[in-house]
Amino acid sequence: MLQPILAYGHPLLREKGKPVSLDKEELDTFIDQMWQTMRRANGCGLAASQVGKNLCLFIVDSRSTYQQMENAARQALYENGDTGIEEVFINAEMISRSGDVWVEEEGCLSIPSLSQPVARPWSIEIRYLDKELVQRQKVFSGNTARMIQHEYDHTQGILYIDHLNPVARKLLMSRLKKIRAGKVQAGYPMCFFR
Structure with a gap:
């Protein structure tokens, strides 16, 4: 089942995610819904908070992005041998950057x-x-690391615009206000907070 994606301005996007404590069946169903929602929106990552659940959970698909790129872009944005991932991250903890x-x-x-x-490690x-629910500890780099950092930030209540300098953020304010007011078409179901 597709979920509407919360739009900028919804307070849940600014909350720190809580540890996941759903039972396995409920968790699997929710994760499947996240994948369906992300793919329908043509995204490469999605955090639980973006679909209304304040959980430390996100998904990343850097493999599809890799497959759609020209070779020169692949070489610039992915380490040698890295063809991207399709991965679920539950209760993630950043170890180092x-x-x-x-x-x-x-x-x-x-x-x-x-x-x-946006500048990122x-x-x-x-x-x-x-x-x-198997614990993993891995090193990721390039575009995959960027996508993971972006989605991990969501679990911390951080949006990518928070990484911009104050002047750049100020220049976006009128467009952000339009999004908050629901005056922007996304091409996928969205939930606006008014």
């Missing part, structure tokens, strides 16, 4: 029709439970 930072455009399903250049190490 590299000092090597790069800037790339980011958008967000909760902030439709906007994208901005090239690689990260993260500990999490996967869909089978």
Whole structure:
């Protein structure tokens, strides 16, 4: 079942996610709904808070992005041998971030029709439970690491626009107000907070 995506301005997007404590069947159903919702919206990641659940849970699909890229872009944005992931991250904990930072455009399903250049570390190490509730601790880099950081931020109540300098944020305010007021078409079901 598709879920509406919460739009910028909804207070749940600014809350820190709570640890996941759903039973396995309920969790599997919710995760499946998240994948369906994300794919319907043509996204590459989605956090539980974006579909109305204040949980420390997100999904990332960097594999589809990889498959749609030209070889030159793949070489620039993915480490050698990395073809992307389709992964569930439950109760994730960021262990470390590299000092090597790069800037790339980011958008967000909760902030439709906007994208901005955001500086993020090239690689990260993260500990999490996967869909089978098996604990993992992995290092990710490039575009995959960027997507994970973006979605992890959602579990901390942080949006990508928070990483912009104050001048850039100020220039976006009129567009953000339109999103908050529900005056932007997204092409997928959204829930606006008024």
